[in-house]
Amino acid sequence: MITSTRNQRINEVRRLRRRRNRAVTGMTTVEGPFLLHEAIAGGVRVHEIFALPSDDEAGLAAENAGIGVTEVSVDVLQRIATSVTPRGPVAVVDIPKPVPVAPTDSIVLWEMSDPGNVGTVIRTAAAFGFQVIATKGSVDLWAPKVLRSGVGGHFRTELVENVAPSLDSLTGAGLVPLATAADGVDIATVDLSDPAPAAFIVGNEAHGLPSALRSKATTVSLSMPGGTESLNAAVSASIFMYLRMSQRP
Amino acid sequence: MITSTRNQRINEVRRLRRRRNRAVTGMTTVEGPFLLHEAIAGGVRVHEIFALPSDDEAGLAAENAGIGVTEVSVDVLQRIATSVTPRGPVAVVDIPKPVPVAPTDSIVLWEMSDPGNVGTVIRTAAAFGFQVIATKGSVDLWAPKVLRSGVGGHFRTELVENVAPSLDSLTGAGLVPLATAADGVDIATVDLSDPAPAAFIVGNEAHGLPSALRSKATTVSLSMPGGTESLNAAVSASIFMYLRMSQRP
Numbered sequence: 001m002i003t004s005t006r007n008q009r010i011n012e013v014r015r016l017r018r019r020r021n022r023a024v025t026g027m028t029t030v031e032g033p034f035l036l037h038e039a040i041a042g043g044v045r046v047h048e049i050f051a052l053p054s055d056d057e058a059g060l061a062a063e064n065a066g067i068g069v070t071e072v073s074v075d076v077l078q079r080i081a082t083s084v085t086p087r088g089p090v091a092v093v094d095i096p097k098p099v100p101v102a103p104t105d106s107i108v109l110w111e112m113s114d115p116g117n118v119g120t121v122i123r124t125a126a127a128f129g130f131q132v133i134a135t136k137g138s139v140d141l142w143a144p145k146v147l148r149s150g151v152g153g154h155f156r157t158e159l160v161e162n163v164a165p166s167l168d169s170l171t172g173a174g175l176v177p178l179a180t181a182a183d184g185v186d187i188a189t190v191d192l193s194d195p196a197p198a199a200f201i202v203g204n205e206a207h208g209l210p211s212a213l214r215s216k217a218t219t220v221s222l223s224m225p226g227g228t229e230s231l232n233a234a235v236s237a238s239i240f241m242y243l244r245m246s247q248r249p
Numbered sequence: 250m251i252t253s254t255r256n257q258r259i260n261e262v263r264r265l266r267r268r269r270n271r272a273v274t275g276m277t278t279v280e281g282p283f284l285l286h287e288a289i290a291g292g293v294r295v296h297e298i299f300a301l302p303s304d305d306e307a308g309l310a311a312e313n314a315g316i317g318v319t320e321v322s323v324d325v326l327q328r329i330a331t332s333v334t335p336r337g338p339v340a341v342v343d344i345p346k347p348v349p350v351a352p353t354d355s356i357v358l359w360e361m362s363d364p365g366n367v368g369t370v371i372r373t374a375a376a377f378g379f380q381v382i383a384t385k386g387s388v389d390l391w392a393p394k395v396l397r398s399g400v401g402g403h404f405r406t407e408l409v410e411n412v413a414p415s416l417d418s419l420t421g422a423g424l425v426p427l428a429t430a431a432d433g434v435d436i437a438t439v440d441l442s443d444p445a446p447a448a449f450i451v452g453n454e455a456h457g458l459p460s461a462l463r464s465k466a467t468t469v470s471l472s473m474p475g476g477t478e479s480l481n482a483a484v485s486a487s488i489f490m491y492l493r494m495s496q497r498p
Contacts, residue, residue, distance in 0.1 A: 116365070120481045127473040127480050151479050188495050224376040225494065230400050231376055232369045235487040238480075242488045245474065246437050 001053065001071040005079045010072070013050070013080045013092055019140045026095050028142040031081055033057040035147060036091050040064045042155025044093045051089035052077060058089040065091075082144040095142045101160050103174035105130050105244060107237055108201040110165060110209055111137040117205065119149025120234035126153035128238075128245040133199070135165040167216055175199035177217040179209050180240060182229040184219030187240065192247040200240045205233050250302065250320040254328045259321075262299070262329045262341055268389045275344050277391040280330055282306040284396060285340050289313045291404025293342045300338035301326060307338040314340075331393040344391045350409050352423035354379050354493060356486055357450040359414060359458055360386040366454065368398025369483035375402035377487075377494040382448070384414040416465055424448035426466040428458050429489060431478040433468030436489065441496040449489045454482050 015021040022028050030039050046065040050072045051058030062069045080090045107130050112118050118139050125132045134141055141159050163169045170177045179201045203209035264270040271277050279288050295314040299321045300307030311318045329339045356379050361367050367388050374381045390408050412418045419426045428450045452458035
């Protein structure tokens with residue numbers, strides 16, 4: 001049992017909260033029994049599981065992962081967890097190897113920065129069968145906060161990261177890019193039954209999409225009779241995905 | 250200029266972060282220039298505006314509200330703001346008087362508890378023209394966190410709070426209740442063009458809807474070919490609202 005918050009291994013795990021250290025090691029942490037279960041079910045390699053002695057669920061997860069549980073004190077758990085009220089287990093897992101953009105329906109995060117929104121988009125993408133593509137400049141999809149709002153979606157759909165922010169990255173892979181913004185063509189008037197894979201592009205929460213991109217792609221919008229131009233970015237991305245999913249051939 | 254964090258008026262404002270004190274006084278706080286602008290545009294009475302001396306936007310808002318700005322120090326602003334990095338202004342505003350359930354398309358929050366989700370639902374409801382009905386046991390719609398994720402939606406649509414958690418509260422007002430859950434009728438097969446107002450009922454994030462309610466109302470679902478039964482509660486509520494809005498007669 002590890003009780004020292006200065007334990008070297010604990011310090012190494014704690015360092016995974018920094019994006020750079022996740023990139024260098026190719027590992028991240030997942031927190032709580034549900035996420036860990038999803039990671040194991042998704043075939044992700046689990047390196048270590050840290051849990052309180054009282055945590056019965058950790059043992060079951062460890063058995064499924066084929067490894068042991070390292071027991072830690074409450075202090076140590078708090079040091080490696082990122083949530084405000086950590087419950088454990090906290091597990092160190094491999095980040096899946098990078099994959100190229102596949103010719104399938106996609107949601108493109110164009111420099112999206114809010115971890116909660118990005119996680120929620122990943123969750124919806126997994127439910128509706130969408131690949132998630134994140135351009136360079138987006139938040140790290142494997143940050144613990146993004147994993148938390150992803151609620152397991154990370155382990156059930158393809159995630160492509162660090163894609164160059166250019167339309168060529170999408171069209172080159174056979175995707176039909178559709179920019180999303182408040183002043184485009186009403187999506188209700190667009191035929192979404194085309195067999196070619198669609199790629200809805202969602203911009204940064206504060207700045208939207210660059211005008212250079214919008215001038216080169218069809219821009220689509222959601223009608224808002226309430227007179228506002230305000231929807232949460234994850235909500236609007238999710239509605240676009242639902243609409244394509246329900247018309248997909 | 251107020252520089253003492255023990256100032257009596259500042260303590261009174263700080264107390265508004267507690268639900269009970271908001272209920273007793275009928276007031277809440279709105280934070281940041283955008284929300285304050287929306288509150289004023291929505292005709293809400295503004296009692297006081299606190300801002301840093303450097304905050305130029307506060308002066309304009311105060312002019313629109315017909316009152317003065319009370320300048321405060323950074324310490325004092327942090328004491329009355331609820332966000333992690335408060336920027337001000339922080340204003341004390343009236344919570345609108347309670348209204349009864351109106352016979353119009355509605356989203357019903359049935360003991361929903363996450364402030365971010367509830368605010369996001371209010372934001373979507375305002376965009377798509379839905380009344381928001383919250384049962385007793387839901388989070389306070391006028392909590393600062395809910396206002397923050399509402400992004401002004403609070404001031405652009407009707408909010409009905411403290412409704413008894415019973416179907417009669419809805420049917421009695423002429424609404425057609427539709428429970429939302431993962432195992433109901435696929436919403437894509439439901440005719441949503443009926444002129445009678447629809448009321449989509451969204452349950453608690455952890456416990457869903459009570460089975461007693463579900464046995465008495467039609468239950469509708471979103472198809473999820475990804476094989477998961479997992480969508481964020483605000484996302485699924487928003488998709489249901491979009492679908493009704495786009496078929497509304």
